[in-house]
Amino acid sequence: MKWITRERPKIDRIACPWLIKNFVDPQAEFIFVPADQVLDEAKTLNAIPYDIAGVEYTHEGERCTFDYIIKKHRLTDPAVLQIADIVRGADTARFDLAQQAAGLWAISAGLSYNFKDDYEQLAFGLVVYDALFSWAKYVQEEKHTWKNN
Numbered sequence: 001m002k003w004i005t006r007e008r009p010k011i012d013r014i015a016c017p018w019l020i021k022n023f024v025d026p027q028a029e030f031i032f033v034p035a036d037q038v039l040d041e042a043k044t045l046n047a048i049p050y051d052i053a054g055v056e057y058t059h060e061g062e063r064c065t066f067d068y069i070i071k072k073h074r075l076t077d078p079a080v081l082q083i084a085d086i087v088r089g090a091d092t093a094r095f096d097l098a099q100q101a102a103g104l105w106a107i108s109a110g111l112s113y114n115f116k117d118d119y120e121q122l123a124f125g126l127v128v129y130d131a132l133f134s135w136a137k138y139v140q141e142e143k144h145t146w147k148n149n
């Protein structure tokens with residue numbers, strides 16, 4: 001299936017493709033267009049619009065689009081649910097929701113600055129979310145220990 005959203009992605013518009021590809025639709029294709037073209041292009045391309053006002057896959061109250069996908073597709077993986085708190089905190093500037101939220105915002109803003117091509121940014125962003133998932137699923141109890149010698 002094709003998915004379409006606004007160009008120049010940051011938090012939710014990178015997190016959602018990662019979630020969709022890994023837990024909803026492995027064959028998903030993502031399209032970025034100017035905000036005022038999303039709905040028209042969605043119809044033309046038979047694509048699902050996401051993370052814009054007035055569509056099904058978008059924010060609900062204080063919950064972001066990532067949360068909506070989890071709810072809609074009944075995802076229950078504890079690591080994904082933990083990432084949802086981080087994404088929500090970063091996407092809504094609620095850094096109190098998860099201690100990693102401010103860091104995710106900083107990384108996302110930096111990626112957006114470093115990559116002017118949305119698809120190149122998406123590719124690198126997916127790697128970031130793969131790493132975040134691995135941390136949440138397998139190594140979050142690991143502590144960094146550095147001894148001053």
